[in-house]
Amino acid sequence: MANAHNQNLNMSHSRSMGSSRTxxxxxxxxxxxxxxxxxxxxxxxxxSNIKSKDTDYVNMYVHNLLLSTxxxxxxxxHPCISVSDTISCAYLTPNRLCGTExxxxxxxxxxxxxxxxxxxxxxxxxxxxxPENWDIVGGERITMGDPDTESKRPHYVANEKILAYGSNLxxxxxxxxx
Amino acid sequence: MRIGQAHMMEYxxxxxxxxxxMVAFMIMMTVFQIGGVRSEGAEHVYRQSITTTxxxxxSPYFNNPRFSDGSVFDDSKLSVADCEExxxxxxxxxxxxxxxxxxxxxxxxDEFNYPECNKWIICDKxxxxxxxxxxxxxxxxxxKMDDTIDIxxxxxxxxxKCT
Numbered sequence: 001m002a003n004a005h006n007q008n009l010n011m012s013h014s015r016s017m018g019s020s021r022t023x024x025x026x027x028x029x030x031x032x033x034x035x036x037x038x039x040x041x042x043x044x045x046x047x048s049n050i051k052s053k054d055t056d057y058v059n060m061y062v063h064n065l066l067l068s069t070x071x072x073x074x075x076x077x078h079p080c081i082s083v084s085d086t087i088s089c090a091y092l093t094p095n096r097l098c099g100t101e102x103x104x105x106x107x108x109x110x111x112x113x114x115x116x117x118x119x120x121x122x123x124x125x126x127x128x129x130x131p132e133n134w135d136i137v138g139g140e141r142i143t144m145g146d147p148d149t150e151s152k153r154p155h156y157v158a159n160e161k162i163l164a165y166g167s168n169l170x171x172x173x174x175x176x177x178x
Numbered sequence: 179m180r181i182g183q184a185h186m187m188e189y190x191x192x193x194x195x196x197x198x199x200m201v202a203f204m205i206m207m208t209v210f211q212i213g214g215v216r217s218e219g220a221e222h223v224y225r226q227s228i229t230t231t232x233x234x235x236x237s238p239y240f241n242n243p244r245f246s247d248g249s250v251f252d253d254s255k256l257s258v259a260d261c262e263e264x265x266x267x268x269x270x271x272x273x274x275x276x277x278x279x280x281x282x283x284x285x286x287x288d289e290f291n292y293p294e295c296n297k298w299i300i301c302d303k304x305x306x307x308x309x310x311x312x313x314x315x316x317x318x319x320x321x322k323m324d325d326t327i328d329i330x331x332x333x334x335x336x337x338x339k340c341t
Contacts, residue, residue, distance in 0.1 A: 030192065034199045038206065045210050056228055057313055064235070064249055068316040071250065073326040082327065117280040118316045118329045 058156045058177055065118060066158040066173040074110045079103070083111050087129055087171065088164045091142065111144055124149045124176040132161070132168045152176045223338035227311045230272055231334040234300070235315060239264070242320045250318040250327065251276060256298040257287050264301060273310075274300040274334045278319060293323045303335065311340030 070084040080086040080098035086107050089096055094104035111127065119125055126149035129142040149155060155176045162169040234240065236248040240255050256276060277284060278296040287295035303310075312335040319330040 031195045031199075034195070038199065038202060041203075042206060045206075057224075060228070060232070061315055065316045067247070067249065068318045068329050071245075071318050071327050072329045114329055118331060120314070 054177070055156075058175070059158075062156045062158040062173060062175050065115070065175070066160055066171065068118065069111065069115050069173075070160060070162075070171070072114050074098075074106075074114075076106070076110075080106065080110075083114060084162050084171075086110055087142070088162050088169060091129060091131075091140070091169055092164055092167065107142065108144055115145075119175070122178065124152070126150055126174045128172045128174075130170055130172075132170050134170065149174050149176050152178075219338075220340050223311045223336055224340035226338075227272075227313055227334060227336040227340060230268055230274075230336060231313050231315055231332070233268060234274055234332065234334060235317060240300075244320075245318075249315075250320050251330065251332075252320050252322060253287070253293060253298075254322050256300070256319070257289065257292050259298065259300045261301040271337045272301060272335060273303040274332065275302075276300065276317065276319065276330050276332050278328050278330050293321060305337070308337045309339045310335040311338055312336075 070082065070087075072083050074080050074083060074086055076086070076098040078085075079089045079093070079096060080103060086098065086103060089098065089103035090107035094102060096103050098106055115125060115127070124146050126145040126147055127143065129144075131137060131139050134141065155174050158173045160171045160173075162171060240251040240259070241248050242250045242252045242255075244250075276298045281296045284297045285291060285295040286297050286299065287293075312333060315332045315334070317330050317332045319328045320326075321328055
């Protein structure tokens with residue numbers, strides 16, 4: 001009789017121990033879930049606060065850089081008065097002389113020396129000159145600067161057109177800021 | 179009795195955990211609120227700096243009328259720029275200058291050395307100790323005496339933090 005009573009007591013004790021363990025585990029679970037929730041909330045708030053606000057400025061910079069470079073005087077006379085004149089000459093009439101040199105021989109040097117004077121030292125650049133609808137019509141392309149710039153991210157692009165007799169030229173300047 | 183105490187302890191611990199979580203949550207929200215206000219202030223300074231730069235780049239006050247799309251500054255106009263006049267239009271708290279890059283030595287332009295110079299101060303930086311939000315933009319300088327166009331860098335700064 002006494003043994004049976006003891007057994008009953010032991011059983012109820014172990015049951016209550018088991019339920020308190022379950023409750024302990026539950027509270028641990030609640031705590032762990034709370035911690036996970038706050039970590040996720042923190043990550044969400046942190047990432048939603050990150051904005052790439054420099055985009056406006058770099059877009060303005062790249063457009064002004066291209067436009068200013070194209071308009072700058074080269075020091076040569078007609079037909080290479082400005083950089084855009086020289087590019088146009090090198091593309092359409094490459095053998096024409098600017099002073100004593102051919103347009104096609106000076107275009108790279110002139111354009112690169114002007115752009116490198118103005119561009120920020122940590123920026124990279126790549127210039128592509130091609131006829132309008134190059135992807136359909138095809139034809140020659142003049143490129144200047146670092147070709148890897150095109151594949152780097154983020155990069156910023158500015159486009160201009162040179163209206164030339166016979167074929168309009170499309171000029172694309174790509175820069176990277178890092 | 180022991181089981182009851184254990185239950186009580188459990189509830190107390192759970193309550194303490196919940197209170198800790200709530201306090202952590204409140205601290206986190208406050209930190210983000212402060213961060214948000216600061217970043218909004220910086221964003222405002224940044225926008226204002228960009229707007230001021232765009233205004234100067236396109237202003238007929240400096241631009242040569244031959245170039246309708248702007249950003250070709252006339253060197254003679256730059257040489258006689260009046261900062262106070264511009265501050266009446268744009269407001270206070272900014273500075274700007276233009277430099278022709280690549281020269282060995284910067285020579286400030288005035289009425290005595292024009293056109294043998296390569297730097298124009300539109301509005302001088304009044305306080306060197308203040309934090310500034312500075313933007314540089316390439317522009318063209320029309321050299322009136324030679325009838326040539328050179329490349330220049332316009333630097334515009336606003337007092338305040340924008341990063």
